[in-house]
Amino acid sequence: MLTKVFAPAKVNLTLHVTGQRRxxxxxLDSLVAFADVGDRVSLRAADALSLEVTGPMAAGVPADETNLVWRAAALFDVPVAITLSxxxxxxxxxxxxxxxxxxTLFAMADLTGDKVLPEGATDLGADVRVCLMRQAARMQGIGEQVAPIAGLPPLPAVLANPGVDVPxxxxFKALTDKSGKPMARKLPKWPGVKGAIDWIASQRNDLEPPAIATAPVISDVLADLAALPGARLARMSGSGATCFALFDTRDAADAAAARLAEAHPEWWVTPATLT
Ligand SMILES: C[C@](O)(CO)[C@H](O)COP(=O)(O)OP(=O)(O)OC[C@H]1O[C@@H](n2ccc(N)nc2=O)[C@H](O)[C@@H]1O
Ligand SMILES: Nc1ncnc2c1ncn2[C@@H]1O[C@H](COP(=O)(O)OP(=O)(O)OP(=O)(O)O)[C@@H](O)[C@H]1O
Known part of the structure; x- marks a missing residue:
């Protein structure tokens, strides 16, 4: 039996850095949403654990035990052959x-029938817990506290990455002020797409300045996204270098993505809807 699971892109609509542990x-205090673009994991039971990485963005992605997909599958007792697209x-x-x-954790749970996540599952990465949620969520602590957020309307977006790896x-090392203000304790009720974008625009990604210091091209991406017709807000996601712009309609996002892709054929550019 082949089990297939979609792995959506995670977008930090806001990312406030509010302190540092010992x-x-x-x-962090972050509003996270998920895109309708992403990777695909498929796997089937096999004699030994194996991984093949395919797809248009496979170059440079490890296909060995350092890949998080491999590490996630290895937490289970059942060996599988995995394809990561x-x-x-x-x-x-x-x-x-x-x-x-x-x-991979979802696919393995489906295959094995295990109802409980194996030990170590959420230690694979700071974002794994929120990614298990697959819906808009507020992420706090170092990423281990996640709560679903209701009422965020689907947000039309353009995602753009200039092709520089930003570790x-x-x-985080280049961040100077580590005590930013968190988001409001209670998030507002958003009156539709326009109101949600206005509110998101009033928040921040505190990692933007240190990421730009590390990879100055990020400021070009933000400027070009902000200049697209209909763009209401341009911001970086996570620690970069991918940035996003938000639009009132999906048609506007589609047209803007086509325009940006034409201007920058060397960038990764896609329209998306964030939920
Ligand atoms: C910045 C975010 O993308 C926001 O969603 C995530 O918090 C980072 O998630 P991630 O890439 O899964 O991060 P990990 O692979 O767990 O951590 C990479 C490195 O980022 C730094 N790190 C990460 C998360 C966090 N809350 N504080 C940190 O200082 C640490 O140096 C850590 O060694
Ligand atoms: N399944 C995978 N896909 C991509 N990279 C992977 C994977 N597993 C391990 N890696 C390694 O992890 C590194 C970080 O890649 P990843 O795509 O997780 O980025 P990230 O910027 O840390 O994501 P984020 O900060 O948003 O959580 C890559 O350089 C790669 O060598």
Whole structure:
């Protein structure tokens, strides 16, 4: 039996860094949504664990035990042959590895019938827990506290990545002010897409300045996204380098994505709906 699970891109609509723990990990307050674009994990029972990485963004992604998909599957007793079809850029702030790991955990649970996640599952990455949620959520602590958020309307978006790898630890290291204000304790009720975008625009991604210091091209991506017709807001996701713009309608996002892709054929650009 072949089990297939979609691994959506994770987008940090907001990302406030509110402190740092003694062990170096940072305290976050983030509104996270998921895109209708992503990777695909498929697996079947086999004699030994194996992984093949395919798809348009497979270049450079490890196909060995360092891949989070492999590590997630290895937590179970059943050996499987896995195919990971990469459509998302890696080391890009959209949770590729974490989302792939979460999808693998779902697929393995489906295959084995196990109802409880194996020990170590959520230690695979800071974003794995939120990626297991697969719906808009508020993420706090170092990523281990996640709560679903109701009432966020589907948000039309363009995602753009300039092709530079931005390693997450380097960005956190370059962050100077680690005590940003959190989001309001109670998130507002959003009156439709326009109101939600207005509110998101009033929040921040505190990792933008240190990511731009690490990879200055990110400021070009943000400027080009903000200049697209109909763009209401441009912001970076996670630790970068992927940035997103939000639009009032999916038609506007589709047209803007086509325009940006034409201007920057060397960038990864896609329209998406975030939920
Ligand atoms: C920045 C975010 O993308 C926001 O969603 C995530 O918190 C990062 O998630 P991730 O890539 O799955 O992160 P991990 O692979 O667990 O951590 C990579 C590195 O980022 C730093 N890190 C990560 C999460 C966190 N709350 N504080 C940190 O300081 C640590 O140096 C860690 O070694
Ligand atoms: N399934 C995977 N897909 C992509 N990269 C992976 C995967 N498993 C392990 N890696 C390794 O992890 C590194 C980080 O990739 P990933 O796509 O998880 O980025 P990220 O920027 O840390 O995501 P985020 O910060 O949004 O959680 C890559 O450079 C790659 O070598």
């Amino acid at each position: 062990d170096g990990y940072h305290l 990469k459509h998302l850029p890696a080391a890009a702030g959209i949770g590729g590895g974490s989302s792939d790991a979460a999808a 997450t630890p380097a960005v």
